[in-house]
Amino acid sequence: MKDQKLAANILNNIKSDKEQTLVVTNQFSKLIVEAPAGFGKTYSMINMIKYWFATDQIKNYQRVLCLSFSVSAANRMKESIENSVNNSDSSAMLIHYVHATNFHGLCRSILSKYGSLVGLNVPVNDYKNIDLSKTDILPPIEKDFVKNFDDKIKDATISDEGLMKGIEKYNSIARKYLLPNMLLPFNNLITLVLELLEDHPQIKKFYKYYYSAICIDEFQDTNILGLSLINHLSTDKTRIIAFGDNMQQIYHFLGAIPSLIDKELELGFEYIRLKTNYRFSNNLDMRTIDTNLRSYEEDFEKANRLPIAHIKAIHESNVFKEATRLNEYINRYPDDKIAILVSQNSRTTRELLNSVKNNQPKIFNGLFKEDDDYVILFHNRASEFYQTRFSERTIHTQDIRSFITDFSKLIRKNEYKSSLLKLLYVFLQKTVKNFSPENRNEVILTTLASISLKQSINNIDSHVVISTIHGSKGLEWDRVILANFEQNEFPNYYGVKGIGNFDSSNKLQPNGVNDDEIRKLVNQFYVAFSRAKKEFLISYSDQHWELSSLVNSQISCIATLPFLTFQDKWS
Numbered sequence: 001m002k003d004q005k006l007a008a009n010i011l012n013n014i015k016s017d018k019e020q021t022l023v024v025t026n027q028f029s030k031l032i033v034e035a036p037a038g039f040g041k042t043y044s045m046i047n048m049i050k051y052w053f054a055t056d057q058i059k060n061y062q063r064v065l066c067l068s069f070s071v072s073a074a075n076r077m078k079e080s081i082e083n084s085v086n087n088s089d090s091s092a093m094l095i096h097y098v099h100a101t102n103f104h105g106l107c108r109s110i111l112s113k114y115g116s117l118v119g120l121n122v123p124v125n126d127y128k129n130i131d132l133s134k135t136d137i138l139p140p141i142e143k144d145f146v147k148n149f150d151d152k153i154k155d156a157t158i159s160d161e162g163l164m165k166g167i168e169k170y171n172s173i174a175r176k177y178l179l180p181n182m183l184l185p186f187n188n189l190i191t192l193v194l195e196l197l198e199d200h201p202q203i204k205k206f207y208k209y210y211y212s213a214i215c216i217d218e219f220q221d222t223n224i225l226g227l228s229l230i231n232h233l234s235t236d237k238t239r240i241i242a243f244g245d246n247m248q249q250i251y252h253f254l255g256a257i258p259s260l261i262d263k264e265l266e267l268g269f270e271y272i273r274l275k276t277n278y279r280f281s282n283n284l285d286m287r288t289i290d291t292n293l294r295s296y297e298e299d300f301e302k303a304n305r306l307p308i309a310h311i312k313a314i315h316e317s318n319v320f321k322e323a324t325r326l327n328e329y330i331n332r333y334p335d336d337k338i339a340i341l342v343s344q345n346s347r348t349t350r351e352l353l354n355s356v357k358n359n360q361p362k363i364f365n366g367l368f369k370e371d372d373d374y375v376i377l378f379h380n381r382a383s384e385f386y387q388t389r390f391s392e393r394t395i396h397t398q399d400i401r402s403f404i405t406d407f408s409k410l411i412r413k414n415e416y417k418s419s420l421l422k423l424l425y426v427f428l429q430k431t432v433k434n435f436s437p438e439n440r441n442e443v444i445l446t447t448l449a450s451i452s453l454k455q456s457i458n459n460i461d462s463h464v465v466i467s468t469i470h471g472s473k474g475l476e477w478d479r480v481i482l483a484n485f486e487q488n489e490f491p492n493y494y495g496v497k498g499i500g501n502f503d504s505s506n507k508l509q510p511n512g513v514n515d516d517e518i519r520k521l522v523n524q525f526y527v528a529f530s531r532a533k534k535e536f537l538i539s540y541s542d543q544h545w546e547l548s549s550l551v552n553s554q555i556s557c558i559a560t561l562p563f564l565t566f567q568d569k570w571s
C-alpha cells in the first residue's frame with residue numbers, strides 16, 4: 001500500500017511549517033499537539049493520518065479511531081477526511097480505515113454489536129435519551145445516587161477507582177428502571193460500554209488491537225468518562241495523538257477536566273506546539289487580539305503591558321436600533337458567510353434576533369440546544385416516521401422532498417421547527433449522496449437517535465447563521481458578530497455572580513478566588529472571536545431585559561480589559 005508520491009506531496013505542502021512537519025512525521029506513541037485556534041490542528045491531524053497510510057504505518061486489519069467530545073468537532077473531522085481524499089491515490093483508503101465519531105457515537109456503535117451483553121434487549125438506537133432531573137421515574141434513593149454520580153462527572157471530581165465502583169450501581173439502576181422503559185441517558189451509553197469492556201476481556205482485547213491509533217480533536221473538552229473510555233481502548237503501544245487548546249475549554253459544565261493537557265503531560269505524553277497562525281495570516285489586528293487574550297489568560301498581571309487591539313462595535317440605545325445596525329452590516333456583505341453569536345438564549349437575545357429576522361428571511365436560527373425538549377421530540381418523531389417509510393426500501397434523492405413535506409405536517413409548530421426541517425433536509429441529501437444504499441439507514445437512524453442533526457449546520461446554505469458560542473465550536477465564518485455584549489448577558493447573571501464584586505465601571509478584578517470564572521469568560525470570548533476569518537465585531541445596547549423588566553445596561557466587563565478597545569466608529 002506504500003504510496004511514496006502521496007507521502008512526498010504531503011510533506012511538500014507543509015514544508016514551510018516545521019512544527020506541522022514534526023507532527024505529521026512523528027513516531028511517538030503518546031503525543032499532545034497544542035495550538036491556538038486556526039494554527040492547523042485538524043489540518044495536521046488529517047495530514048498525519050494520510051501520511052501513515054502513505055508510508056504503510058497502519059496494518060490493513062487495523063483502524064484509526066478519530067474521537068472528539070462534541071458532535072460538531074466529530075463532523076468537522078469527518079468532512080475534512082472526506083474532502084482530503086483523492087480517488088487516484090492511496091488516500092482513498094482513509095474513508096474505510098478511519099472511524100471518526102464522538103464519544104457517544106463510538107459507544108452506540110459498540111453497543112449496537114454487544115448491547116445484549118449489558119442488558120439492551122432491542123437495538124441501541126431504539127432507546128431514547130432522557131434528562132433524569134426532569135422526571136420522577138427513579139425512586140428517591142436511586143435518583144439521589146444517579147444525581148450525585150452525574151454531578152461528580154460534571155465537576156470532574158471522581159477518581160478512576162470511584163468511577164469504576166460507581167458504574168456498577170449506576171448501570172444496575174438503568175437496567176432496573178430505565179431500559180425496560182426504553183430510556184437510555186447519554187452518560188449510560190458510556191458507562192455501559194465501560195462495564196462491557198471490564199467484564200468481557202476478549203471484547204476489550206479485540207478493540208485494543210483493532211484501533212492501532214486514537215486521534216482526539218478538541219482534547220481539552222474531554223471529560224472523565226471519555227478519558228476512561230480512551231484508556232480502556234488502548235494499550236501501551238496504541239498511538240494516542242491528542243490535539244487541543246486549553247484556551248478553548250468551554251465545556252466545564254459538562255465535565256471537561258480542568259488543565260487536562262498539563263495533567264497528561266505529567267503522565268509522560270510528548271509535546272509539540274504549532275506556531276503558525278493560518279486563520280489570521282493576513283490580519284494583524286486579529287493576530288494581536290489573539291495573542292493578547294492568550295497572554296492575559298496565562299498571566300493576568302500582563303494586562304497593562306500588552307499592545308492595544310481595536311475591535312469594531314455597534315452601540316445603540318436599544319435592541320431595536322441595534323438590530324437595524326446589524327441588518328445594515330449584514331446587507332453590506334452579501335457574499336460573505338456571517339454568524340451572529342450569543343452566549344445564551346435570553347429574552348434580550350430573542351427580542352434582538354426577532355427584530356433582525358424580520359429583515360433577513362433567509363437567516364438560519366441555530367440557537368436551540370440538543371437537550372431542548374422540542375429538539376429531542378423532533379429527532380424522535382423523525383426517526384419513527386423514517387422507519388414507517390423506509391424500513392423495507394432505501395431512501396433516494398427523489399424521496400427527500402416529499403418526506404420532509406409530509407413530516408412537516410406531523411410535527412407541531414415551534415420557533416425551531418423550520419431550522420430543524422432545513423437541517424433534516426440537508427442531512428438526508430448529504431447522506432444519500434455520500435453513503436451506499438445499504439449503509440444509509442444506519443447512518444440516518446444513528447444520527448437521529450443521538451440528537452445530532454446540528455452536525456449538518458455547515459451544509460446549510462444561509463447567508464446568516466445565529467448560534468450560541470458553544471454551538472459555534474470548531475466552525476469558521478467570514479464575519480462573526482458577538483451580540484448582546486452587555487453585562488449580565490455576557491457574562492450572564494451566574495457568570496457575574498461567579499466573578500464577584502465589580503466596581504462602578506465593571507472592571508475585571510482577578511483576586512485568586514474568581515480567577516477560574518474570569519478564565520471561563522475569556523475562553524468564551526476567545527472561542528467566539530476566533531471563529532472569524534475576516535472580521536470580528538461586537539454589538540450591544542444601553543438596555544436589556546432582566547426577567548420581564550427592561551433595565552439599563554452597561555457594556556460587558558470584557559470591555560474593561562486595558563488591551564482591548566471597542567469603538568463604534570466606521571469608515
Ligand SMILES: Nc1ncnc2c1ncn2[C@@H]1O[C@H](COP(=O)(O)OP(=O)(O)OP(=O)(O)O)[C@@H](O)[C@H]1O
Pocket residue numbers: 013014017020035036037038039040041042043044245248278279474530
Ligand atoms: N500548512 C497549512 N497550509 C495551508 N493552510 C493551512 C495549513 N494549516 C492549516 N491551514 C488552514 O488554516 C485553517 C485553520 O486550520 P484548522 O481548522 O486545522 O485549525 P485548528 O487549529 O484546528 O483551529 P480551531 O482550534 O479553531 O479548530 C483551515 O482553513 C486550514 O485549511
